[in-house]
Amino acid sequence: xxVETARPLEGTVQTIANSQLEPxxxxxxxxxxxxxAASLLLAAAIASGQTxxxxxxxxxxxxxxxxxxxxxxxxxxxxxATIRVISGNLSAPASTHHxxxxxxxxxxxxxxxxxxxxxxxxxxxxxxxxxxLSFLVKAPDATSxxxxxxxxxxxxxxxxxxxxxxxxxxxxxxxxxxxxxxxxLTLGQTALIVGQLEIDAAGTSDTLAVWVNPDELDxxxxxxxxxxxxxxxxxxxxxxxxxxxxETGIGAVIDDVRLRSERxxxxxDGAVTTGDxxxxxxxxxxxxxxxxxxxxxxxLFARADGDRDGDVDLYxxxxxxxxxxxxxxxDHVHVAxxxxxxxxxxxxxxMIQEALDYLTASGRTRLEFAAGTYDLFTVAGGxxxxxxxxxxxxxxVGATDDAGAPATRLVRxxxxxxxxxxxxxxxxxxxxxxSVQNLVFDNEPDYSSAGRxxxxxxxxxxxxxxxxxxxxxxxxxxxSNLWDPVTRSLRHVASVTYKADVDAAPADFVWHTVAGGNxxxxxxxxxxxxxxLALGDLFSWHFGADGIQTLFYxxxxxxxxxxxxxxxxxxxxxxxxxxxxxxxxxVVAPEGNQLAVSARDGFMLATCDGTVIMRNLDIEGVRWDxxxxxxxxxTVIEKLDNxxxxxxxxxxxxxxxxxxxxxxxxxxxxxxxxxxxxxVDEGEVDGKRNYLLTTDQVLPEFVSAGTLASAxxxxxxxxxxxxxxxxxxxxxxxxxxxxxxxxxxxxxxxVMYPPILVGASPPEGEGTFPxxxxxxxxxxxxxxxxxxxxSTGLIGISxxxxxxxxxxxxxxxHNLLSDNPLGIDIADVSSVAITDNVxxxxxxxxxxxxxxxxxxxxxxxxxx
Numbered sequence: 019x020x021v022e023t024a025r026p027l028e029g030t031v032q033t034i035a036n037s038q039l040e041p042x043x044x045x046x047x048x049x050x051x052x053x054x055a056a057s058l059l060l061a062a063a064i065a066s067g068q069t070x071x072x073x074x075x076x077x078x079x080x081x082x083x084x085x086x087x088x089x090x091x092x093x094x095x096x097x098x099a100t101i102r103v104i105s106g107n108l109s110a111p112a113s114t115h116h117x118x119x120x121x122x123x124x125x126x127x128x129x130x131x132x133x134x135x136x137x138x139x140x141x142x143x144x145x146x147x148x149x150x151l152s153f154l155v156k157a158p159d160a161t162s163x164x165x166x167x168x169x170x171x172x173x174x175x176x177x178x179x180x181x182x183x184x185x186x187x188x189x190x191x192x193x194x195x196x197x198x199x200x201x202x203l204t205l206g207q208t209a210l211i212v213g214q215l216e217i218d219a220a221g222t223s224d225t226l227a228v229w230v231n232p233d234e235l236d237x238x239x240x241x242x243x244x245x246x247x248x249x250x251x252x253x254x255x256x257x258x259x260x261x262x263x264x265e266t267g268i269g270a271v272i273d274d275v276r277l278r279s280e281r282x283x284x285x286x287d288g289a290v291t292t293g294d295x296x297x298x299x300x301x302x303x304x305x306x307x308x309x310x311x312x313x314x315x316x317x318l319f320a321r322a323d324g325d326r327d328g329d330v331d332l333y334x335x336x337x338x339x340x341x342x343x344x345x346x347x348x349d350h351v352h353v354a355x356x357x358x359x360x361x362x363x364x365x366x367x368x369m370i371q372e373a374l375d376y377l378t379a380s381g382r383t384r385l386e387f388a389a390g391t392y393d394l395f396t397v398a399g400g401x402x403x404x405x406x407x408x409x410x411x412x413x414x415v416g417a418t419d420d421a422g423a424p425a426t427r428l429v430r431x432x433x434x435x436x437x438x439x440x441x442x443x444x445x446x447x448x449x450x451x452x453s454v455q456n457l458v459f460d461n462e463p464d465y466s467s468a469g470r471x472x473x474x475x476x477x478x479x480x481x482x483x484x485x486x487x488x489x490x491x492x493x494x495x496x497x498s499n500l501w502d503p504v505t506r507s508l509r510h511v512a513s514v515t516y517k518a519d520v521d522a523a524p525a526d527f528v529w530h531t532v533a534g535g536n537x538x539x540x541x542x543x544x545x546x547x548x549x550x551l552a553l554g555d556l557f558s559w560h561f562g563a564d565g566i567q568t569l570f571y572x573x574x575x576x577x578x579x580x581x582x583x584x585x586x587x588x589x590x591x592x593x594x595x596x597x598x599x600x601x602x603x604x605v606v607a608p609e610g611n612q613l614a615v616s617a618r619d620g621f622m623l624a625t626c627d628g629t630v631i632m633r634n635l636d637i638e639g640v641r642w643d644x645x646x647x648x649x650x651x652x653t654v655i656e657k658l659d660n661x662x663x664x665x666x667x668x669x670x671x672x673x674x675x676x677x678x679x680x681x682x683x684x685x686x687x688x689x690x691x692x693x694x695x696x697x698v699d700e701g702e703v704d705g706k707r708n709y710l711l712t713t714d715q716v717l718p719e720f721v722s723a724g725t726l727a728s729a730x731x732x733x734x735x736x737x738x739x740x741x742x743x744x745x746x747x748x749x750x751x752x753x754x755x756x757x758x759x760x761x762x763x764x765x766x767x768x769v770m771y772p773p774i775l776v777g778a779s780p781p782e783g784e785g786t787f788p789x790x791x792x793x794x795x796x797x798x799x800x801x802x803x804x805x806x807x808x809s810t811g812l813i814g815i816s817x818x819x820x821x822x823x824x825x826x827x828x829x830x831x832h833n834l835l836s837d838n839p840l841g842i843d844i845a846d847v848s849s850v851a852i853t854d855n856v857x858x859x860x861x862x863x864x865x866x867x868x869x870x871x872x873x874x875x876x877x878x879x880x881x882x
Contacts, residue, residue, distance in 0.1 A: 069089060069090050072088040097136055101137050104126055105125065108155075114210045127271070128268060128270070129269040135173060136261075137173075145254045149215040150278050154209070155209055159263075160185035161185060164261040168249075179191070182270075190228060197244050199241060202241065282338050302335075349383045351380070351382050353373045353387055356373040358387075366393055366394060367399075385414045413454075424457055439588060443459055443568060456581075465562065467559065469540065471551055472535070482535050487612060496517060497517055500551065515527065517617065566592045568590065592624060594622075619642050620637035623646070625649050635744075640749065647734065649733040651785040654724060664709070668782065672699060679694050683717070684728075739752060744765070752774050776813070777818065780818070798834070811838060811865070812838050814842075815846070826848040830855060832853075857880065863879065
């Protein structure tokens with residue numbers, strides 16, 4: 019243990035400036051009280067934190083039980099009658115800069131029972147997240163015990179979280195594990211014990227860090243850490259004082275017990291960052307002024323009083339700076355420290371890249387953004403406007419608004435219309451345990467538009483662009499659709515144009531501005547398009563259909579949360595060759611007057627592996643599929659010998675095929691599995707990718723040119739989509755081209771093709787053949803008016819290409835299927851169970867292709 023003595027302010031400032039963990043000096047923002055004072059108008063509204071104080075100075079002497087008093091506490095002390103309020107205060111060592119005692123009579127508490135005893139008190143409100151705690155303790159002899167406990171109600175503290183002095187030792191006593199610091203206390207002398215409890219919201223892995231006699235202005239590293247268990251059950255709701263003696267004598271004296279929300283989190287954003295500097299000047303009272311300035315919440319004032327001396331002054335300010343630099347932000351990098359400022363119209367991409375470079379070089383693990391719009395004009399990262407390359411155990415975190423929605427917007431600028439497939443707005447490559455949170459992805463101008471059809475002739479159409487949408491001469495009419503002007507829902511017709519149409523003859527699909535209509539009119543001359551339209555309808559289109567806007571490539575352990583795409587080029591999002599993905603609250607949906615977001619998939623999953631879980635997806639307004647989850651087929655080119663084959667993959671880009679993966683070779687509808695002994699990537703050949711594969715067993719006779727193969731390494735171990743919504747999609751909502759999938763508690767409405775399509779597509783190279791698929795507790799309606807894989811209706815089960823019972827074990831259980839001509843279209847599967855569903859206003863519950871289907875069970879369903 020290290021106990022630091024007090025240092026002058028000059029030394030503290032010099033320590034910050036000389037720290038090797040600080041960003042380059044030319045990129046640091048000036049951190050002075052006077053510079054910050056000019057930014058007072060930028061400060062956010064201030065919310066009150068939770069503070070608990072029990073210094074006992076407002077109590078009379080005698081038994082503690084049944085007494086009230088204190089701050090932030092409810093009810094009265096309960097428990098043993100052996101702990102008493104005694105005269106006298108404890109005082110923290112001067113080197114700690116702790117001056118927490120309030121006025122009133124000098125009081126503290128002490129017990130004398132020969133077994134564990136404590137008094138407990140309910141907090142006025144629970145404290146969650148990060149909890150600061152401190153208390154003073156003095157052990158008179160080697161058998162004296164005393165300290166505090168959290169979230170225990172028993173008088174003897176059965177299985178609490180306790181922090182107690184045991185003679186000369188300090189004991190962190192958790193529900194499962196203990197940590198003991200021997201000899202860190204001196205008998206008969208007061209010690210300041212400070213703790214920081216980080217409560218895991220999931221209630222499984224809390225962490226308690228403890229310091230003994232720290233300098234409260236510069237704590238340094240903790241003396242002990244207790245972690246890896248549920249210590250307090252999600253929040254602190256009670257506090258207890260513990261005092262007794264183990265053999266003879268008396269218990270330890272306890273005084274000045276304090277709990278509060280994380281100190282110096284002055285803007286109440288859940289973390290201590292440079293943003294808290296902007297609030298600080300409002301709270302300054304000056305030396306010896308122990309009252310908050312007018313209009314300042316007293317609890318917030320107490321949070322800013324870092325040295326606990328009753329005022330908020332420059333000493334507290336410098337302590338906050340040191341805390342951010344050395345403790346709270348030891349692993350944090352804020353893009354603002356490198357000059358990236360939201361809402362200023364300046365290209366932030368180079369500064370964000372500098373912050374990323376520094377993050378990597380310094381070994382830090384969290385890149386933070388403020389609320390607002392960050393403008394991206396240049397491809398600073400080589401492969402993306404924001405490029406996350408080779409990061410390990412890192413998080414990229416934006417801000418949130420008061421409702422918890424993402425408030426950090428990344429906006430790509432300046433490439434339209436010269437580059438129809440720009441580099442990704444955000445690209446993450448070869449990262450391990452990467453977390454991306456609280457971001458909005460957008461383009462300026464939008465890469466799509468829409469208008470009301472106001473003029474129609476056999477050879478052309480004129481639209482009036484909707485307010486707020488781009489009107490750019492020379493843009494192309496990719497992936498266009500018709501929408502009802504009243505409901506703003508997709509018309510139940512085909513898409514008007516497709517990517518292939520425009521790519522084949524781009525000159526035939528050019529929009530031009532025309533005069534009139536308050537400067538909002540555009541004309542497209544194309545008889546084939548005009549012939550599909552009707553006056554008054556809304557008409558949407560995209561300016562291109564290539565590219566991937568947000569790409570996660572070859573990442574392992576991917577955690578995505580609270581992300582929103584409001585406008586996209588090509589695919590809105592894609593995870594390719596990633597292993598183990600957990601996504602929650604990922605939204606792809608238009609805003610304002612836009613009808614569509616992207617010309618391709620909302621969130622594609624390509625050749626991913628491991629466990630993939632999607633929760634609370636919200637996908638709306640994409641031209642193709644909400645989510646297409648698929649591996650890749652291989653096709654045998656030639657059999658070289660009885661253990662080796664040369665195979666090709668339909669796409670030419672590289673995908674690693676590891677040895678020891680299971681390779682399945684298909685003898686018609688019958689799978690045959692082998693383990694790869696070796697796999698050699700032979701590169702691109704004639705636009706495809708070739709591999710030389712060697713198996714661990716002799717290959718059967720049926721293997722020859724044209725035999726289909728699939729690899730487990732390119733197929734998820736399990737794929738789950740829960741509590742998600744898919745609507746207004748000009749494609750399918752979910753395409754399942756993998757094994758072991760669960761679709762649960764999801765809603766599907768206004769989807770052009772079957773919202774859920776189970777089936778592989780060997781002609782596209784996308785597979786494998788699905789099996790072990792469960793669809794339950796979902797709602798599906800008004801969809802599937804166009805055929806895909808020979809299927810229509812609300813759920814389609816069929817392959818594209820080979821027909822036969824390739825797929826197996828599909829269960830459709832307890833769903834609501836409504837308002838549609840056809841419920842379930844079935845082909846190419848060995849067994850389907852349709853049980854306990856409700857069919858409401860569905861003309862035909864299910865249709866079976868008997869030639870390619872095995873058994874179908876239809877039982878317990880309700881038809882309304």
